[in-house]
Amino acid sequence: LAEWEALLPTSEWPQILEEVLLPVPGALELPDGWRIAAERVTTNKIIRNQAQHNPDPFQAWIDAKHIQEPLIVRPRREGDRFQPFGMDGHSIKISDFMINEKLPRRARRAWPLVCRAEQILWLPGFRLAHPFCITDSTTEAVQLKLMRSDLG
DSSP, X not given: OHHHHHTSOOTTSOOOOSOEEEOSSEEEEEGGGEEEEEEEEEOOHHHHHHHHTOOOTTEEEEEGGGOOSSEEEEOOOTTOEEOBTTSTTOOXXXXXXXXXXXXXXXXXXXXXXXXXTTEEEEETTTEEBXXXXXXXXXXXXXXXXXXXXXXX
């Protein structure tokens, strides 16, 4: 089964095989035409509202005071946990979160995670980690986007 899954195409999903630094501002090209970009933004009421009610799982705003630069983008590791937004500060294993979100098994191992040191900030395409969310007192944020760079 493992060999069979290894041959299946994964280009429909973003994938990363090793830890790579993501400068802020900057962008990181991933295999198969995917890209993660980071940009500093000064927040105002409109941006805070957009970030707090963000319907797009392919972008996220992180309170800049909570990050260390550069950010790290890496695949998941055994035992990884994070605190998804909306879970009232509780943590969950990344593997369990991916199963709950019905991420296809063959996409899970190399799905990119945006991190600060060992802490997972954002699971692109799914959820931001609760401790790094924008609040009403946030004055500067980092906007993160996951996109296909070969489509436009």
